[in-house]
Amino acid sequence: MIKFVKMFNQQPGPEDEAIITPRRGRRELPISPRLIMTFTRADYLDLCRLTEAKDKPRAIADCPIREGCWQGQSITIAGPALGAPYAVLVLEKLIAWGARLVLTLGWCGSLQGNVKIGDLVLPESAYSEEGTSTHYPVDWPQPQPDADLAQLLHQQLAQAGQDYRAGAIWTTDAFYRETTQKVKQYGALGILAVEMEMSALFTVSRYRSIPLAGLLVVSDELATLTWRHGFREPRLLQARQQAARIILDTAVIWEDNDKGPETGNKDDGRPGTGDGGNGFYAPVPRLPAPV
Numbered sequence: 347m348i349k350f351v352k353m354f355n356q357q358p359g360p361e362d363e364a365i366i367t368p369r370r371g372r373r374e375l376p377i378s379p380r381l382i383m384t385f386t387r388a389d390y391l392d393l394c395r396l397t398e399a400k401d402k403p404r405a406i407a408d409c410p411i412r413e414g415c416w417q418g419q420s421i422t423i424a425g426p427a428l429g430a431p432y433a434v435l436v437l438e439k440l441i442a443w444g445a446r447l448v449l450t451l452g453w454c455g456s457l458q459g460n461v462k463i464g465d466l467v468l469p470e471s472a473y474s475e476e477g478t479s480t481h482y483p484v485d486w487p488q489p490q491p492d493a494d495l496a497q498l499l500h501q502q503l504a505q506a507g508q509d510y511r512a513g514a515i516w517t518t519d520a521f522y523r524e525t526t527q528k529v530k531q532y533g534a535l536g537i538l539a540v541e542m543e544m545s546a547l548f549t550v551s552r553y554r555s556i557p558l559a560g561l562l563v564v565s566d567e568l569a570t571l572t573w574r575h576g577f578r579e580p581r582l583l584q585a586r587q588q589a590a591r592i593i594l595d596t597a598v599i600w601e602d603n604d605k606g607p608e609t610g611n612k613d614d615g616r617p618g619t620g621d622g623g624n625g626f627y628a629p630v631p632r633l634p635a636p637v
Contacts (some may be wrong), residue, residue, distance in 0.1 A: 362483060368442040378413060379423040380597045381445035383437065384425030385452040386541055392590050393423045393451070406439045407432070416594040430476035430519060430546035431445035441554050445493070447600050448551060449593050450560035454515065454539035455524070457532055459569045464581030466510035466564040466589055467538050468499055472545035475518045479549035488627060489517075493556035495600065499559055502596045513538045515562070517545035529568050539564060541563060557600075561589050 349546065370376065384390040390410065391401075396415020404411045409432070411424045424440060427433040454467055463572060472489040474480075477487060498506065503510050514537045524540055532540075544560055551558035563585045566575040576582045 354416070359598060365534040368438040370442045370444070373627065374443060376444035377411065377440060378420040379444060379446040380419065380600070381422045381424060381440055381448045382593055382597060383427060383433065383547075384423070384448045385428050385433065385450070385541075386609050387426050387584060388424035389451050389590065390423060390455075392586065393425075393533045394595070396590060396594060397421055397423060402612055404437050409436045411440070416599045419450060419598045421594065421597055425537055427543070429542050430478040430517065433543040434478050434546050434550050437550055438554075446556060447597065448556060448558040449495070449499075449597055450544070450547060450558070451589055452541055452543060452560060452562050453565035454541040455566045455571055455573075456539050456564045457509075457516070457529055457537055458531075458539075461538055461564055461567075461569075463564050463567060463574070463576030463579055465564045465586040466503065466508060466585060468496065468503065468510055469515045469544050469560055469562065469566060470512050471514045472476070472548055473514060473516045473532070473537060474545035474549075475516065475520075476542070476546050477519060478546040482549050482553040482604060484549055484552045485550065489545040489552075491548055491559035492551065495557045495559040495596075498596050498599055499561060502592045502599070502626040506588065506592055506595075508592065511538055515544060516540045524568060526571050529571060533569055540568070548626065561593055563589050 360558070382393060384393060394412055397416050399412040399414035401413050406424075409424060409427050411422060414421050414423055422440070422445065424436060437445075440448075454460065466512060469491060474489055500512070516528075516532050516537050516539070518540055519542065521542065529540075539562060541562060544562075547558055547560070563572040563582065565577060565582055566573060596608075
């Protein structure tokens with residue numbers, strides 16, 4: 347009988363090399379170094395409209411990919427890639443296609459009574475309850491964004507006069523298992539919101555040495571232990587539109603201030619795994635075990 351052992355972010359060994367690796371095939375064209383990933387169709391369509399994406403979409407595992415332009419800079423828009431496993435599959439391939447900066451735009455559910463529908467959340471760390479990131483051997487206590495890129499988002503939010511909250515979030519695979527106990531415990535720890543992708547994307551970006559940061563819009567509230575959604579509220583629509591422009595402006599500023607890693611891309615497209623490099627937040631205390 348085979349005994350299965352669950353491994354959590356263990357350091358790579360001689361048998362750690364993957365059998366299947368993300369590659370850019372000879373017939374697959376490269377994308378812009380600046381990539382924006384979305385997790386809802388509404389945000390994907392809004393970004394395509396804002397960037398005047400007119401090309402025919404390509405797809406990775408049925409996830410549409412289009413090229414647009416913002417302030418004279420080419421930008422790749424991808425989405426929706428809902429949930430950690432799907433988002434990571436798409437991100438891995440897009441890195442192989444040439445992405446060297448990744449910004450994400452998503453929605454979240456508030457765990458705090460003073461974080462309301464239509465508010466913006468800037469994740470500074472993520473508590474992972476998803477299974478994908480455990481397969482990537484990185485040495486850090488908590489998934490976090492690239493510090494320089496997150497700082498650019500801070501600056502753009504401030505420049506736009508936009509109120510926002512920055513702090514820890516909770517990433518889950520199970521939308522229908524956001525239980526009363528978990529919402530109470532994680533809310534008491536000061537975790538701002540729950541969503542379904544960020545901890546895995548932070549981990550993969552660290553593993554691949556690609557800067558990544560994200561911005562979330564509060565779409566629903568859980569703090570009262572009763573689900574209140576605002577999917578049709580005007581404030582959510584307005585916040586989504588503001589967040590999309592802030593994400594786009596941040597992508598352009600990164601390109602102006604920092605050309606980033608080498609963007610050359612061989613046909614096999616395999617990115618380096620790296621050792622985490624610089625530019626990430628200092629370690630933060632590990633949260634308690636899942637309940």
